[in-house]
Amino acid sequence: MFKSIFRRLLFTYLLITIFVITSMTLIVASIYKTTVFEQKRDNLESVAQRANRLTQDLYAQNISEKELDSAINAMGYSTESVIYILKIDKQLFEKQEELLLSGLNEEFIVQDLMLVLEGQRVYREKLYSEGFGTYVLLIGYPLIINRTIEGAILLLCPISNINQNIAHMNLIIWSVAVAMILVSVPFIYLNSMRISNPIKEMEAAARKMATGELVDHTLIASNDEIGRLSISFNDMKDQLEKTEIMRRELVADVSHELRTPLTSINGFVQGIIDGIIEPEDHREYMLLVQEETKRLIRLTSDLLDLAKLQSGGIELHKEHLHLFTLVEGVLTEFGNQATNKKLQMTNQVSSQLYVTADPSALKQVLINIISNAIKYSSEEGQISIDSEHDINNVRLVVSDNGIGISEQDLPYIFEKFYRSDRVRNTDDKSTGLGLSIAKNLVELNGGTIWTESIEGKGTSIIFTLPV
Numbered sequence: 001m002f003k004s005i006f007r008r009l010l011f012t013y014l015l016i017t018i019f020v021i022t023s024m025t026l027i028v029a030s031i032y033k034t035t036v037f038e039q040k041r042d043n044l045e046s047v048a049q050r051a052n053r054l055t056q057d058l059y060a061q062n063i064s065e066k067e068l069d070s071a072i073n074a075m076g077y078s079t080e081s082v083i084y085i086l087k088i089d090k091q092l093f094e095k096q097e098e099l100l101l102s103g104l105n106e107e108f109i110v111q112d113l114m115l116v117l118e119g120q121r122v123y124r125e126k127l128y129s130e131g132f133g134t135y136v137l138l139i140g141y142p143l144i145i146n147r148t149i150e151g152a153i154l155l156l157c158p159i160s161n162i163n164q165n166i167a168h169m170n171l172i173i174w175s176v177a178v179a180m181i182l183v184s185v186p187f188i189y190l191n192s193m194r195i196s197n198p199i200k201e202m203e204a205a206a207r208k209m210a211t212g213e214l215v216d217h218t219l220i221a222s223n224d225e226i227g228r229l230s231i232s233f234n235d236m237k238d239q240l241e242k243t244e245i246m247r248r249e250l251v252a253d254v255s256h257e258l259r260t261p262l263t264s265i266n267g268f269v270q271g272i273i274d275g276i277i278e279p280e281d282h283r284e285y286m287l288l289v290q291e292e293t294k295r296l297i298r299l300t301s302d303l304l305d306l307a308k309l310q311s312g313g314i315e316l317h318k319e320h321l322h323l324f325t326l327v328e329g330v331l332t333e334f335g336n337q338a339t340n341k342k343l344q345m346t347n348q349v350s351s352q353l354y355v356t357a358d359p360s361a362l363k364q365v366l367i368n369i370i371s372n373a374i375k376y377s378s379e380e381g382q383i384s385i386d387s388e389h390d391i392n393n394v395r396l397v398v399s400d401n402g403i404g405i406s407e408q409d410l411p412y413i414f415e416k417f418y419r420s421d422r423v424r425n426t427d428d429k430s431t432g433l434g435l436s437i438a439k440n441l442v443e444l445n446g447g448t449i450w451t452e453s454i455e456g457k458g459t460s461i462i463f464t465l466p467v
């Protein structure tokens, strides 16, 4: 029945509102009714007491019978009731003659009169009087003169008037209640929409996203859970889109990078099979095939490293490291290459410096940067590793006086597979992943990396590490 949150909210709110307003109205109506009857009763009781006092005055001859009559009439008129002052003798009462005369011979009156004559006060609501032809309210007080019960004072008040008042009031109360419910309906409707719409919107967006469609941000300004859900949803959407773009780029890049070596391998092998390549040249071509295969192996292992780094699948084991020693170790590894190119490499890192980093990650960063410096330097070039530091960070600067990087290339060199055209044409062994891996590793260790370079003059790669 309630397949949408909107309907469920709407129905629940409506039900609660109607229930609350109805109960409150019922309570108010019943309190009003009780109050009206209590007031009437108080009123009639004080009239009864006053009638008794006036009768006592008549007996003491302080007032005349006429004065008593008109006072009683006035009180009866103002309270809309009929007042009987009965001086009843037991025998007379038993014969009920006097009652017959006054039209008071109705059964309930006779019974209550008996009680009153015994000294009790009587109050009855909702008695049907045939004499009045309606329901009446009855007050019975013993008539006391000189401390003895001489009869009874009876007040009969038709309740049709009271009921009319109550009915009138009820009409007002219930009209207000209905008006309140009607007024609350648009609010309930809007509020239900306000809660359910964003959810609906996000649900639709999620469904679209699942089919690979691009969707807009869901715009929810509220500061509650739904607002926050929408922010998280948008973040997730952005992240998914970014990942999707990265995935597509990667697939395109990788297939492009794989195609070149695979095409040359295929070409060489085909040449051998077809006999185009002479048997005495086979070894030379097989060496080329091996060269390409090695490049492919390096490419795949670099790609794996990068994928691991970017998916956060690498666990760092940070240590307190003596920077000078670490740099010295890496430089030693490059000793042969440097000698071959007659390069001069100097370690100018301060021997006081320590950093907190993963040693193998830091080593990899240095290897990638220094290998570039070697690769992109001409013979007899100079490479130096310097250090600077402040309270929080250590800065390592790897400088060379090699070919440098052009201004157009500079913003892209940390991207995957990016290599300057100049390099691309002269060197087939590189993959363009070295700096991308270095950047990821530095950032994973809490640092940043950037380049300063002038084409033809040299390059400095600078990165920071927390102390």
Ligand SMILES: Nc1ncnc2c1ncn2[C@@H]1O[C@H](COP(=O)(O)OP(=O)(O)OP(=O)(O)O)[C@@H](O)[C@H]1O
Residues within 6 Å of the ligand: 368, 372, 373, 376, 400, 402, 403, 404, 405, 413, 414, 418, 419, 420, 423, 429, 430, 431, 432, 433, 434, 435, 436, 459
């Ligand atoms: N020290 C440098 N001097 C001049 N150019 C550099 C230097 N370091 C990097 N570059 C430029 O930045 C590009 C990206 O460097 P990166 O290390 O990522 O790739 P690569 O060295 O070409 O390949 P790989 O390191 O994967 O073998 C290089 O191709 C080169 O154009």
Ligand SMILES: [Mg+2]
Residues within 6 Å of the ligand: 368, 371, 372, 430, 433, 434, 435
């Ligand atoms: Mg490199």
